[in-house]
Amino acid sequence: MSYVTYSAETLERACRDMFEKFGFSATEAAQITDVLLLADLYGVKSHGTQRLVRYHKSIGKGCVKVDAKPQIVFETPVSAVIDANAAMGQLTSIYAMNLAIEKARKVGMAFVTVRNSNHYGIAGYYTKMACDQGMMAMCVTNSESIMVHTNSKQAILGSNPIAFAMPAKPYPFWFDAATTVVPKGKLEVYHKADKPLGENWGTDENGEACRDAKRVLACIDSKKGVGGILPVGGIREESGSHKGYGFSMICELLCAITSGGATSNHHVRKPGQSAGTCHAFIVIDPKIFGDTQEIEAHLSAFLQELRDAKRADENVPIYTHGEKEALAMQYHKEHGIEVDISTVAEMINICNDLGLDSREYFGDVDISNAKETTYEIKGMEQ
């Protein structure tokens, strides 16, 4: 695959202009862009500009409603239940996380839960918001049904990522991971490269472990509900399958059950309707445990001990969570962000569709090698 390198500023300007053309205010466009750009800066390509084509379609089909505003439907000093009303996931989530931070600052801890939302990008964006303000935070979401739980051949649970962050020096602890062994995007990469999947990554339509990427992806995309990706821990309890299944369940409980929203198996894919995605934002102010500087120093020292541990292979560094991302951000700010040619082509198409001059952002670039966008909102009735 070929790549073009753009500065973060260029991508930011392009994204902002696109989202403004979609109908969002300048502030809203900047907020959505910030979430996407953090993913690209952190090197989490699957959740960066690569996703623009999906948002373009979701907005076009009315699944994401540009004018909708999230609404508090139940509230206490430590909590809120928000109905996103099919608004953009990122806007709803920034609103929800800000509310959780504000409540936690007053009361010490807070829990804001959201229903009827849409894809919100990288979960760790929101925990970073809180962490940047000195808070501990946890954030979860559900998603399309993709995980086959232990002994099941039916995919009911989502990939259900868990994000957790806490301030530390020189890097915060910043964890963000799906509770499946791997995300769907990884299967797509292996499929393109004709590589066999890892053992215990996915199952076929009979519920048997399957290393054929094409077959597992066909299971997911057919929406027949059988076959999918395994929980972290694999297919058997012996290797901890029930643990990944349990962590994924905790996500559903924290976001869908608390909000009265749709569990992953009840998400919808119809024009004019939000996916039904649910999120949860939990914020804890470390001051409820005493001296916050001591707490941060304690964590920083512990993270250093982990990095300094004896290595299994001298040539492979030991990372703490969030360290790779902090290093990637530094690198990408300095050297720009590589965007694959297919994503560039998608962005050029979106510009054309919106009446923006793509050359202003992307220059004259040869996109003849770009693969056609194959993303479709599966099962969507016209």
Added chain:
Amino acid sequence: MSYVTYSAETLERACRDMFEKFGFSATEAAQITDVLLLADLYGVKSHGTQRLVRYHKSIGKGCVKVDAKPQIVFETPVSAVIDANAAMGQLTSIYAMNLAIEKARKVGMAFVTVRNSNHYGIAGYYTKMACDQGMMAMCVTNSESIMVHTNSKQAILGSNPIAFAMPAKPYPFWFDAATTVVPKGKLEVYHKADKPLGENWGTDENGEACRDAKRVLACIDSKKGVGGILPVGGIREESGSHKGYGFSMICELLCAITSGGATSNHHVRKPGQSAGTCHAFIVIDPKIFGDTQEIEAHLSAFLQELRDAKRADENVPIYTHGEKEALAMQYHKEHGIEVDISTVAEMINICNDLGLDSREYFGDVDISNAKETTYEIKGMEQ
């Protein structure tokens, strides 16, 4: 291995009498017994009466201080930091969880964190306490260093179990799992049976995956700090090693960092000192999200959908977390609890040591097949 079956009542009476003889009050002895017995009733043998021998030694060496009382050292309406003062882990934890429940009932959610404690038995006992009162709860602990984190050959993190519970019918959601692939006890079972370990369960002293139970156990027991058990997700990031490592980190942050206590790598094993174990108890009253009956009904329906999913193998049922334990409890209450002959021998020895007549509980039982207790507090200086 041979077993003797005793009624729950008999084991309860024996445990209570032993703990009273250790010097605990009748109420305290009943509390500790209740934690141990729930493990046996749930079929989690590693955390039931099988552990009495360890508590006997810990008390004898002064690591657990019978007269110590946990003490609140910092408090807000939503939180408390408790110094256990080397008290029995179960007593400290029941006190801490009751405090968290009381605070959550008033404020909506609460976070109680504990340092300088000892082993507290089954983590899920405490989430069950809250769940039985209609609350959602999460509970974590750290433990001896046993987990080799991604790319490390040094064990720094503990097995660090995460427990989570929420009310539902006919069974609550009740999750309790170590963040290692398997607990140490499983390695011991495989060692006794001369079976090769699962792939990606443990590493040798060089940090390489190792299926030889004896060698991995030797790494752990030598306390040289190299080799150990892998995080759920195995040895490589490809299979999600960094995810299990991350979940284990979240435990350390929630209990050791918030309490200003010892992370697993700083636990001590010296006579007269507590292990330094830390715990955290987080309770959320579902009423902060609205109608608690609706929330419970929603969760109950979702759990049923998971159980009713299409099975990978028609003959293997699909469980939700806590279901097996509820069924095991019903069975054990009716049919009694099988105790292996070595544990019976250990209990008889403890009775003899404490001046109790073991026949009153265990009858005249042939213990000539019992294996001698090999458990020692490793690295303990006399």
